[in-house]
Amino acid sequence: xxxxxxxxxxxxxxxxxxxxxxxxxxxxxxxxxxxxxxxxxxxxxxxxxxxxxxxxxxxxxxxxxxxxxxxxxxxxxxxxxxxxxxxxxxxxxxxxxxxxxxx
Numbered sequence: 001x002x003x004x005x006x007x008x009x010x011x012x013x014x015x016x017x018x019x020x021x022x023x024x025x026x027x028x029x030x031x032x033x034x035x036x037x038x039x040x041x042x043x044x045x046x047x048x049x050x051x052x053x054x055x056x057x058x059x060x061x062x063x064x065x066x067x068x069x070x071x072x073x074x075x076x077x078x079x080x081x082x083x084x085x086x087x088x089x090x091x092x093x094x095x096x097x098x099x100x101x102x103x
Contacts, residue, residue: 041076
């Protein structure tokens with residue numbers, strides 16, 4: 001990672017920079033992770049993203065938060081969070097440092 005990329009990551013402008021030779025495998029991995037989620041979760045998130053891909057309106061922020069917390073009650077979400085907590089979520093661990101890999 002270049003110094004500029006590291007600085008951008010520290011400021012939260014990017015969450016990672018991927019070398020060209022690793023991009024295809026990263027995208028394949030990401031697609032597989034997304035496909036592993038329950039279909040209702042994917043449909044809900046895609047709907048919100050399609051509707052609010054621009055800057056959110058103030059009235060949407062609370063509704064989006066409510067929908068997020070409702071999704072945490074879905075059985076698939078509860079199982080996934082329980083498994084992640086068992087692996088070290090919310091602790092200084094590899095799970096926290098590489099959450100995408102564990103999702």
